[in-house]
Amino acid sequence: MFNSLLKKIFGDKNVRVTKDLWPIVEEINDHFEKLKELSDDQLRAKTTEFRNKISTETEDLKNQLNEIKIQLQQVQSSEEKHTLYDEIEQINNELDEKYEQILNDLLPEAFAVVKETCRRLVGKSWDVAGTKITWDMIPYDVQLIGGIVLHQGKIAEMATGEGKTLVATLPIYLNALTGRGVHIVTVNDYLAKRDSEWMGEIFKYHGMTLGCILNTMDSQQRKVIYGYDITYGTNNEFGFDYLRDNMAVEKENCVQRGHNYAIVDEVDSVLIDEARTPLIISGPVEKTEHKYDDMKPRIERLFRKQSNFVASIVKEAEELLKTDDSKNREKAGVLLLRAHRGFPKNKALLKLFAEPEYKKLMHQTELEFLKENAKRMPEIDEELYFAIEERNNQIDLTEKGREELASGSREGKEFFVLPDLGTEISKIENDNTLTVEEKLRKKDELYHIYTERSDVIHTLNQLLKAYSLFEKDVEYVITEDGKIAIVDEFTGRILPGRRYSDGLHQAIEAKENVKVERDTQTLASITLQNYFRMYKKLAGMTGTAETEESEFYQIYKLEVIVIPTNKPVIRIDEDDAIFRTKREKYNAIIDQIKNLKEERRPVLVGTTSVEVSETISRMLKRQGVSHNVLNAKQHQREAEIVAFAGQPGAVTIATNMAGRGTDIKLGAGVIGSGGLYILGTERHEARRIDRQLRGRAGRQGDPGSSKFFISLEDDLMRLFSGDRITNVMGRLGMEEGEAIQHPLISKSVERAQKKVEENNFAIRKRLLEFDNVMNQQREVIYLRRRQALEGERLKGEILEFLEEFIDTVLDKYFEDANIEKIHDEILQYLLVDFRIEPEAFEKLGKDGLKETIFEAAKDFYNKKEEMIGNEIMSRLERFAVLSVIDEKWKEHLREMDDLKEGIGLRAYGQKDPLLEYKGEAYNLFVQLLEHIRNEVVSFCFKFWPQAPAEVQGRKLAPAQRMRTIKDTTDNLGLKAQPLEGERAHRGKQQPVKVEQKVGRNDPCPCGSGKKYKNCHGNLS
DSSP: HHHHHHHHHHHHHHHHHHHHHHHHHHHHHHHHHHHSSSSSHHHHHHHHHHHHHHHHHEEEEEEEHHHHHHHHOOOOOOOHHHHHHHHHHHHHHHHHHHHHHHHHHHHHHHHHHHHHHHHHHTTTTTEEEEEEOOOOOOHHHHHHHHHHHHHTOOEEEEOSSSHHHHHHHHHHHHHHHTTTTTEESSHHHHHHHHHHHHHHHHHHTTTOOEEEOOOOHHHHHHHHHHHEEEEEEHHHHHHHHHHHHTOOOGGGGGOOOOOOOOEEEEEHHHTTTTSSOOOEEEOOOOOOOOOOOHHHHHHHHHHHHHHHHHHHHHHHHHHHHTTTHHHHHHHHHHHHHHHHHOOOOOOHHHHHHHHHHHHHHHHHHHHHHHHHHHHHHHHHHHHHTTTEETTEEEEEEEEHHHHHHHHHSSSGGGGSOOOHHHHHHHHHHHHHTTTTTHHHHHHHHHHHHHHHHHHHHHHHHHHHHHHHOOBBBBTTTETSSEEEEOOOOOTEEETTTEETTTTTHHHHHHHHHSSOOOOOEEEEEEOHHHEEEEEETTEEEOHHHHHHHHHHHHHHHHOEEEESSSSSSOOOOOOOEEESSSHHHHHHHHEEEEEEHTTTTTTTEESSHHHHHHHHHHHHHHHOOOEEEEEETGGGGGHHHHHHHTTTTEEEEEOOOTTTOOOOOOOTTGGGTTSEEEEEESSOHHHHHHHHHTSSSSGGGGEEEEEEEEESSSSHHHHHSSSSHHHHHHHHTTTTTOOOOOOHHHHHHHHHHHHHHHHHHHHHHHHOOOHHHHHHHHHHHHHHHHHHHHHHOOOHHHHHHHHHHHHHHHHHTTTTTTTTHHHHHHHHHHHHOOOOOHHHHHHHHHHHHHHHHHHHHHHHHHHHHHHOOOHOOOOOOOHHHHHHHHHHHHHHHHHHHHHHHHGGGGGTOOOHHHHHHHHHHHHHHHHHHHHHHHHHHHHHHHOOSSSSGGTTTTTOOOOOEEEEEEOOOGGGGOOOOTTTTOOBTTSOOOOOOOOHHHHOTBOOOOOSSEEEEETTGGGO
């Protein structure tokens, strides 16, 4: 209501923006009319003309940049280098502004060139992803508006069928003129390949280079494609290539050349839905022990007892509710609440809650027990073995549960309780009967007990979640090769390579009796949020972004502009039909499908899970209704199924329709029968997904209808709808199979969706706040690494490290005049046998001593350089910096993972976990930088190759089988798990296993795809 009032006063923002852009559209069309007179060669010459203009106007700045880069190769002083790096950054910023100014001037004529190119391609045919297509598209005026919005670095929301793929070609062509690279990001390999071949002819016409990054390509192929004007690929491939570049040991192994401009297709799927899934490169830990298989029998027994107990109290509550006695009703309310907290998905309980008054009774009882900070809630939970907070995805063992777990085993119930470290340590410290050694021993025992119990309790909790909250064919499926594969809740597709974090995936594997995979450790990771924020200019396009407008702006500073449709949308969106039970809802859906099929009208049935799609399919088969199913199990037939979905009488069941990349075109006679009918089987948590489903009908002015069938048993309605709808249905006294339909009810459902969206946004924002800490550290480490990789000499930095190292040694020992310790540490780390008499020690003072040690060490270093040669020393310095950074960064990531895993528990001590995380992360990072400095200095001073051929030094990449995976962030954990048998990021090539000896012709362990002798071994 408030938004409507603002629109009346100030007008609609989207209308204002599009109105401001119409003069540019008219200018484009003026140029377009003039270009018709040009020959093909003259039209192509326009591209050369544009490029020459850009080159001329940026020449001075580029010359300045090149001069500074030449200076950078010649200076050795670290201070001078930092000054030059600052100058480079400043000139690059000026260059970015200059490029943007020139492109804005060129936009009308450049867009007209693309439009004229499209006109000249009409009627021509070529192969696209194995299918021959005939070009028939020329951009409409609204598509030109969309192109301008994308060039401005905003999100263009365009309805399904409005031609977003064509719209993107306009800003792609314009921005590719600079030669700095344009990335087009899609949600899967098929769309990346299809779009690059489909739209590629426009760019090839003008001599532009383009390519597509595919999962199966090696690093050399990738490097070539990243060097092209235009690069298509998926968000995963771009992100993983960035991480691999920051693990490369030679500059030649880096494939990307910067992050200039990216257009993200299905931007809501990539930047919102995928934002909770970090990109992680992982390797196996040296030793791994899990207790999932050991604990599984206990949890199965506990789960079975809880299920039986809940079934019995639901039955008891049902009997009590048959009487009119108020006390019996009160008891029944307690039993219903207990059953809800014990097993919220119990079928008998859900059937009871189909009666609105019983659900209302449970909510009233819950409110009573939640008073005064849930003071009385333990009365409910004490009868249970474990309590489930379904909304928060949490499970807590009760005292009864611990006793059950301990029965029949050697451990007592205290084995499943974490000791209070603070209290116990305080007791030990205040026990005057203990000696210092005894206190230390007791503390060690306490830490050991805490660690052991913490692992056990964590395993038990994850197993309980796997059994109670995660259902097969809903959240995950079991693949043909016996793997647990997560189903994307937004697209219904299987997510290869992704695993639940924090051991949850292993718990599900144990539950389903498939092989429990080994633990891994993170070698490199980044969230998609932080990856895409590296681009100088970012834009996106989708059919649904307006509902997440605030998140796009807060996280990415991206403005959403709704582009008007080319033809008015005449689709009829009917009010939701709400039933009491799922059974009633499914029966109504089947009846509706049969009626539509008789009318020869195509129907698209949208479901939110594989299980529901298969349930509807079974019911249709029993009724003899022919249909197609598109879900995570049939995704190979996707294009074929979608292409058939608009034919007369076609019935298609799809688990979500986001990001399918294919329009449903209506067959002969369908327009006359009312067009495509969209039938939603339940509301999704996100309104965007429902809008995407609805948007499949009514494309380009086609007729169509949409309607959602909902029941009070649906997860969204159970968890977030509140009592409002339940009370309305109770008052109306509805009959079996009767539905309620009203705009107010539909709005109430949307309010429930908003609650979930706000909750999910809070989770993503919290994840970003945590990752921002890591991102600042990552930027520092990767910058140092990149400078080492690109620099000719690092001697200046090594000597600066040496000075800091000597400072640290003197800070430790100078005050105590401990000459021996100073001597020993200098000798141990630097091999410099520095000796000084006590008289000279006092005379020199701290600064004089530092200068003396530094000069002696520097002299030693220069002599070493003379002996082994400048070139070998330069390689040694670079290798020292890279290998030490990689090793220490890997250890740091493991420490950060461990820190994050338990940081949430600080909230119980009235401390903000984020502030605690920031403080401890900072301390860990300071230690990391100190360790890197000391190890680099020590390596450069102590490593003596016996011959130049042996300067390959220490073995790199102790992570034997590096994997590129995506991980969910359940509980904000970022711990990655490997997939045995999973294809590595280059397709059929198997992950490299590095043993003690790497053969010259073996693949290099760094993952570059080259032979060892041509890559890492090339140091010799």
